Amino acid sequence: PSKDKLQLVTTDMLVEDVHFDTKTASPYQIGWKSIASNISDIASMGGEPTFAFLSVGFPKNTDAEFVDDLYLGMKNIAEKYGVDIVGGDTVSSSKIIINVALLGEVISEKPILRSGAKVDDIICVTGDVGGSSAGLAILQNRLSGNTEKHLTPIPRVLEGQMLAESGYVTAMIDISDGVASEIHHICEQSATSARLYLEKLPLSNNVLSIAKQLNIKPYDFALYGGEDYELLFTCQKDKFDILQKQFKQKCETAITMIGQILDANLEITMEDEYGVITKLEARGYNHFTSD
Numbered sequence: 001p002s003k004d005k006l007q008l009v010t011t012d013m014l015v016e017d018v019h020f021d022t023k024t025a026s027p028y029q030i031g032w033k034s035i036a037s038n039i040s041d042i043a044s045m046g047g048e049p050t051f052a053f054l055s056v057g058f059p060k061n062t063d064a065e066f067v068d069d070l071y072l073g074m075k076n077i078a079e080k081y082g083v084d085i086v087g088g089d090t091v092s093s094s095k096i097i098i099n100v101a102l103l104g105e106v107i108s109e110k111p112i113l114r115s116g117a118k119v120d121d122i123i124c125v126t127g128d129v130g131g132s133s134a135g136l137a138i139l140q141n142r143l144s145g146n147t148e149k150h151l152t153p154i155p156r157v158l159e160g161q162m163l164a165e166s167g168y169v170t171a172m173i174d175i176s177d178g179v180a181s182e183i184h185h186i187c188e189q190s191a192t193s194a195r196l197y198l199e200k201l202p203l204s205n206n207v208l209s210i211a212k213q214l215n216i217k218p219y220d221f222a223l224y225g226g227e228d229y230e231l232l233f234t235c236q237k238d239k240f241d242i243l244q245k246q247f248k249q250k251c252e253t254a255i256t257m258i259g260q261i262l263d264a265n266l267e268i269t270m271e272d273e274y275g276v277i278t279k280l281e282a283r284g285y286n287h288f289t290s291d
Contacts, residue, residue: 031073042104046164057093117190123259133225
């Protein structure tokens, strides 16, 4: 990068039957999502993605058309966000394994970390949450509904840059493991606690419908499901209205206040629609737990 910018680096690995299922996702969708998850990491710091390196392992009997379609998904999302795929490797493996390393850059004064949240800041999210987890539930239970947020997520690059450039955002993270887990990450890094207001979580009609069909709490999709790739951020309370106006003028993505940052001596909690306050568990997707 040029002298006034910082280099950003992220990497992510996807494994067949852990991160994706070839029975419910097409090779194109798998390729798209493998790049999207990395672009989202760059977006969460207010950055611009630039160059990608792809390493993929395929079983020896993998169909050539499958490989072509997977790379097409990668190519199309890379082009959409101005990312050049500049190298990588291909090997034989027992299952499909995809590793993406992505470079990006951000203006030196503008990177947003997870560690800047301050007491009395408010917690906000872009877009709506829980859609990816609901999409997975649709596929697993063979229901009818919208699965786009799960299969072909849209990283919030423009939104991340707008938030960083505003000067009002104190901490930011992308929602890869669920709202509950990401709030805990910001609180741990910022030495604070927080309260989340469940009724303020922006849930789509699709999420509400699937939760009703499965007889589960719709909030659980958002809190513990993950892979929404929306941005969760904290900002100064008196600047939220200004940010909302900027978003309405420059993009179609909504931002919603869902909680507040509190003193570190307090527990991280959530308040339901009846005013009942309970501990917010840091549950989310974890590769190294058995449940």
